[in-house]
Amino acid sequence: xxxxxxxxxxxxxLADILxxxxxxxxxxxxxxxxANAIDTSQNLITEAGTGTxxxxxYLVPSILSCKKVIVSTSTTKLQDQLFNxxxxxxxxxxxxxxxxxxxxxxxxxxxRYRLNKAMESTFGFGKEEAAALAKIKTWSQRTxxxxxxxxxxxxxxxxxxxxxxxxxxxCLGQDxxxxxxxxxxxxxxxxxxxDLLVVNHHLLCADWSIRENGFGELLPSxxxxxxxxxxxxxxxxxNFLGNHVGGKQLLDxxxxxxxxxxxDATDLPALRNACEDLEHEVKDLRLAFGIELKRxxxxxxxxxxxxxxxxxxxxxxxxxxCNQLKLASVKTKELELCSTRAEELSFQLQDILENxxxxxxxxxxxxxxxxxxxxxxxDIAKEFNAFMQQxxxxxxxxxxxxxxxxxxxxxxxxxxxGEIQSEQWGSPFDYANQSLFYHPKGLPKPxxxxxxxxxxxxxxxxIEASQGRTFFLFTSHRALKQxxxxxxxxxxxxxxxxxxxxxxxxxEQFKRKGNAVLLxxxxxxxxxxxxxxxxxxxxxxxLPFASPGDPVLKARLDAIAEYGGNPFFEYQIPAAxxxxxxxxxxxxxxxxxxxxxxxxxxxxxKRSYGQIFLDSVPAMKRTRDIADVKAFFQDHxxxxxTAS
Numbered sequence: 001x002x003x004x005x006x007x008x009x010x011x012x013x014l015a016d017i018l019x020x021x022x023x024x025x026x027x028x029x030x031x032x033x034x035a036n037a038i039d040t041s042q043n044l045i046t047e048a049g050t051g052t053x054x055x056x057x058y059l060v061p062s063i064l065s066c067k068k069v070i071v072s073t074s075t076t077k078l079q080d081q082l083f084n085x086x087x088x089x090x091x092x093x094x095x096x097x098x099x100x101x102x103x104x105x106x107x108x109x110x111x112r113y114r115l116n117k118a119m120e121s122t123f124g125f126g127k128e129e130a131a132a133l134a135k136i137k138t139w140s141q142r143t144x145x146x147x148x149x150x151x152x153x154x155x156x157x158x159x160x161x162x163x164x165x166x167x168x169x170x171c172l173g174q175d176x177x178x179x180x181x182x183x184x185x186x187x188x189x190x191x192x193x194x195d196l197l198v199v200n201h202h203l204l205c206a207d208w209s210i211r212e213n214g215f216g217e218l219l220p221s222x223x224x225x226x227x228x229x230x231x232x233x234x235x236x237x238x239n240f241l242g243n244h245v246g247g248k249q250l251l252d253x254x255x256x257x258x259x260x261x262x263x264d265a266t267d268l269p270a271l272r273n274a275c276e277d278l279e280h281e282v283k284d285l286r287l288a289f290g291i292e293l294k295r296x297x298x299x300x301x302x303x304x305x306x307x308x309x310x311x312x313x314x315x316x317x318x319x320x321x322c323n324q325l326k327l328a329s330v331k332t333k334e335l336e337l338c339s340t341r342a343e344e345l346s347f348q349l350q351d352i353l354e355n356x357x358x359x360x361x362x363x364x365x366x367x368x369x370x371x372x373x374x375x376x377x378x379d380i381a382k383e384f385n386a387f388m389q390q391x392x393x394x395x396x397x398x399x400x401x402x403x404x405x406x407x408x409x410x411x412x413x414x415x416x417x418g419e420i421q422s423e424q425w426g427s428p429f430d431y432a433n434q435s436l437f438y439h440p441k442g443l444p445k446p447x448x449x450x451x452x453x454x455x456x457x458x459x460x461x462x463i464e465a466s467q468g469r470t471f472f473l474f475t476s477h478r479a480l481k482q483x484x485x486x487x488x489x490x491x492x493x494x495x496x497x498x499x500x501x502x503x504x505x506x507x508e509q510f511k512r513k514g515n516a517v518l519l520x521x522x523x524x525x526x527x528x529x530x531x532x533x534x535x536x537x538x539x540x541x542x543l544p545f546a547s548p549g550d551p552v553l554k555a556r557l558d559a560i561a562e563y564g565g566n567p568f569f570e571y572q573i574p575a576a577x578x579x580x581x582x583x584x585x586x587x588x589x590x591x592x593x594x595x596x597x598x599x600x601x602x603x604x605x606k607r608s609y610g611q612i613f614l615d616s617v618p619a620m621k622r623t624r625d626i627a628d629v630k631a632f633f634q635d636h637x638x639x640x641x642t643a644s
Contacts, residue, residue: 004031007060013093014056026425027053033423034396035061038224043388043395043420045230045412047402049427049618050585054398055086058226062196063090063098067223069196070393072204074229074236075527076104080149082228083198101194102147103187105203110136110146111166112178118163121259125163132160140164146183155502162252169341170256175333197222201233205240208387222393229527230397231578234414237384238552241377242360245349247282247370250318253345254279257325257338265328265335274321281317285310289366297551298362315353318346351375363551376552378559381416388417400427401581405615410574427618429588436596436632437620438462443602446542452482455600459539460490462598465630468493468515469536473525473583475544480519483541493517498524510534526582531589536633538587539598543613544579545572573609577616584617596629 006012008028015021030048037044038061048054062069073079083102091098118125118133125133132154139151148156148165166184179185191197204227227233258275265271288310301307325339352362352375361376377383388395402411408422444454463470468491474480477499484497494513496506498520510516511534518524525544546553557567580599587595597620604610623629 003064004028004035004061007031007093008056013095014089017089017092024051024053024428026428027057030054030057030423030425031061034058034226035065037396037421038062038065038067038394041394043417044397045402045408045417045420045422046396046398047408047422047424048398048400049425049429050400050588051428051590052400052425054400055082055228056090058228058396058398059086059090059196062224062226063094065224066195068221069224069226070199070204070222071196071226071228072199072201074201074232076108076149076200078229078527079104079198079200087196087198098195099193100196100198101187101190102198103191103203104147104200105206106167106171106184107161107165108148109183109187110140110143110148110164111171111184112140112181113172113176114166114170115140115164116178121263129160129163132158133163136160136164143183145187157502169344170334170337172333172337201227201229201236202240205233205237208237208240222391224396225391225393226396226398228398230399231401231411231582233397234380234384234411237415238376238380241380241383243348243351243375244372245345245352245374246372247286247367249345250282250314251279251370253338253341254282254321257321257335257342260332260334260338261328263334264332268324268328271321271324271328274317274324278314278317278321281310281313285314286366286369286371289364289371293366293368295363295365295550295552297554298356298364301364311353315346315349318342318349322346349373361552361555378555381414383416385416385418400585401578403616404574404577405612410571410578427588429591429593429618431588431618431620434588434594435618435620436629437617437622438596438598438626438629439604439622439624440598440600440626441624443600446601446603452479452541453486455541456483456486456490458600459598460487461626462537462539462596462629463491463493463517465626465633466537466596467633468513468517469534470517470539471524471530471535471537471586472517472519472539473541473586474519474521475542476547477521479541480521484519487517487519491517495519524586525579526585528586529589530586531593535586535589535593536595537598538583538595540580540583540600542601543576543599543603544583545576548572569609573612577613580613581616588618594632596632598629 005028008014008023008031010021010023026048030046030052033044033046034057046054048057059071062071071082073082079102083100087100091100115133115136119137135153136151139153140146143150148161154160173179176182254275258272261268261271261275285307288307301311322339322342325335325342329336329339352373355375356362359378361378363374363376365372365374397411402408403424404410406424412418412420440458443458444451448454459472472483474483480498484495487495494516496510496516496518498506498518500506501509503523506518507528507530510518511530514534548554548557557571560567560570584597587593587597604613
């Protein structure tokens with residue numbers, strides 16, 4: 001503990017290398033709590049407000065413990081930040097050496113073998129794909145780690161990456177001629193040899209779903225597991241413990257099988273027919289669902305004869321392809337892998353179609369060109385608790401938003417953590433002086449059909465007072481689109497709309513313009529860091545209750561009610577509070593930030609449960625008068641400067 005205090009002190013190693021470093025007592029206390037938990041092998045929940053410096057607070061005691069540590073965070077972007085920005089600072093400050101490694105899912109690493117095969121193929125590639133493959137090939141010859149995030153000439157979401165990366169189903173493993181130079185295998189080897197390994201929740205949960213006894217083949221045995229952005233873990237775990245079959249998976253199988261047919265199995269024309277027929281039936285099934293993009297209950301499938309018929313046709317054609325691939329599988333390793341993929345997809349589809357146990361939720365989702373059929377566990381608490389019991393590590397859960405009115409019951413219950421020690425530290429920022437919470441009088445009810453047009457009239461004076469510089473956050477895409485149309489000719493500031501460009505580009509444009517209004521939904525409520533005057537106002541349309549029509553949520557709420565609980569207070573309110581806290585967290589990101597928070601939902605004061613939300617909001621000054629908002633910005637003239 002003495003060493004920790006010294007490390008974070010004003011005369012310690014961090015102060016020596018970080019210009020303007022200021023010790024934060026909450027950060028030191030959090031580090032001490034984590035060190036004590038590791039030393040005594042006690043699991044721990046820690047919540048630390050924005051600005052505490054929680055990343056250093058968990059990294060330093062973890063490294064000093066000299067134990068094998070896994071750190072899991074929510075996204076690959078946060079992985080990169082932690083590994084490439086935070087760890088080098090700590091390494092420079094540390095006196096003793098340590099080995100750190102970064103490991104992502106296999107789709108994040110270029111596959112030399114599949115890239116070369118794609119370059120050699122003349123089947124089915126257009127000019128754009130050929131040009132993208134050429135760019136990937138050039139980059140692959142100079143990269144050292146093969147992480148596709150390194151390549152700036154091609155977006156990580158570009159569909160061409162499918163041709164240059166591998167999946168569990170199509171990887172040749174040790175039979176691959178490029179196995180010795182495989183970027184993924186090299187990354188896994190480094191992971192095995194590391195003292196501290198940085199992964200993400202998807203990889204952690206995918207590996208958990210592979211093996212029932214501890215970690216699977218991807219992650220090394222660890223003595224300490226730190227879950228950062230822990231508020232997202234339950235949703236990710238639920239997804240990976242389920243079963244999903246998507247239209248894209250089926251089309252990719254048909255396409256890959258057809259490529260292998262043209263290479264090595266042209267003497268089996270029935271294989272080609274099976275591939276083409278499956279592709280046709282999958283596209284017909286997407287059409288049968290209709291044009292609306294939605295998540296729906298399985299009853300909608302069973303009660304719709306057209307969808308049911310089309311789904312049965314997909315199942316039959318998939319089985320037909322399985323039969324043809326089984327005949328062709330003796331020809332090449334690639335055809336054998338396609339056969340294995342087809343058998344696995346057929347099994348998964350059959351499992352979804354037949355398994356209507358009360359322990360599972362069956363549902364579907366439609367995408368623009370595809371669909372997903374899913375079977376999700378009703379409750380993951382027992383499974384996750386068993387996982388922790390099987391793997392005897394010290395588990396540390398941390399985030400800025402885990403509590404509801406200063407209690408961790410909701411988070412702990414969702415993961416089956418039982419009685420667990422918890423610690424909490426507020427943000428070091430001076431919210432009382434740095435921010436203002438505005439909740440105007442006369443707001444319409446959220447179910448009012450004119451809700452968005454009405455709140456826009458309240459919002460415009462706030463945007464004008466803040467001179468743009470605003471995040472306007474919505475709980476639905478429909479509301480966002482409606483507000484965008486209404487604001488287009490009403491304000492003089494640039495309007496940036498989620499979906500018009502990639503998220504990273506929108507954020508960069510928002511920062512560069514300095515007076516923009518960005519309209520966003522769920523993906524902008526968290527994980528977005530805009531410091532300084534460019535973001536001086538956050539407006540939230542409604543309390544972020546998840547849609548009660550969502551099939552997964554509805555099933556879980558019904559289950560709580562069946563056991564005599566109150567689903568609204570036990571599940572919906574806690575989840576909405578945490579989501580709201582994430583949205584509010586976009587406003588104040590450092591000691592010099594100032595800004596106004598506006599929440600347009602009258603339920604804050606007109607419903608008894610509104611107090612739960614208010615009790616979970618930082619200690620801001622509150623007002624219901626627009627004059628106070630204008631005065632707030634006039635009192636800080638730097639906020640009045642309009643960017644050129």
